[in-house]
Amino acid sequence: MSAPDWRFDASRPAPARRYDALLGGKDNLAPDRDSAEQIREQLPSVGKAAAELRWFLQRVVHFLADDCGVRQFIDIGCGMPFTPSVHEIVQTVSPDSVVVYVDPDEMVAVHSRAMLVSHPDGAIRFVEGGLDDIDTVLSDPQVRGLIDFTQPVAVLLLAVLHFVDDDQHAAHALNRIIQALPAGSYLAVSHVTFDPLPADQARRLSKLAEPGSGHGPFRARSHAQISALLDGLDLMPPGLVSAVDWYPHRHPQPQIKAEEAVAYGVVARIPATTGPGADGAPA
Secondary structure (H helix, E strand, O other), X not given: OOOOOOOOOOOOOOHHHHHHHHOOOOOOOHHHHHHHHHHHHHOOOHHHHHHHHHHHHHHHHHHHXXXXXXXXXXXXXXXXXXXXXXXXXXXXXXXXXXXXXXXXXXXXXXXXXXXXXXXXXOEEEEEEOOHHHHHHHHHOHHHHHHOOOOOOOEEEEEOOHHHOOOHHHHHHHHHHXXXXXXXXXXXXXEEEOOOOOOHHHHHHHHHOOOOXXXXXXXXXXXXXXXXXXXXXXXXXXXXXXXXXXXXXOOOOOOOOOHHHHOEEEEEEEOOOOOOOOOOOOOO
């Protein structure tokens, strides 16, 4: 299956702009708002769910920077800039932290390069790309010039894997990332699921992702399907759980229940047997 093309197209919705629309932002176009409204008709909590994914990101990033001591981050599928951004969170913990933002959307690139400003002791970069060209991203000179792949790295795949509807494509991208990271690195994932929903509601939502529906590729996955993609990684407690059940007492605290959030979240650690060179793969 060919990878989705997320180059700028004002005539169709794009994930980053639609997410912005769901959050009530202004960096979106009419097709993004129309798509968001059609989703909202089938899932009235989708706006709250989008906000919860952002709050999950904040809890995860602070956990990785503060509790795990990570100082290097790669945020793949970063979406439109927001506050607090990943670098603002991690550089509050340690000002010398570095962050690479990655997204295939040209509108995201324009906004990110104009708006994102690093702490002077740290550094940030923006690279155009995504999971469909992950080898190019990982070998990009800007990435290699900023990220030290001999030291732990945290890769963020937050609200991005569900836009890869082919399981083999998703697994390949994950494997390439894992092979490039040194042992002791981390992978953070959030992923939409229809597990908590009634079957008829899940079917209606799935129809919105069918080819020709006009919403673009999308694949909600079950707990078992997401677990299969993470096979071989060490899942940090509490494991793969609803995004609202991942350290819910940390700030910002969740405001809705799992059946409204419709997303799983997890932080996984790269064990010593899967880092660069473990299977003869290049770093």
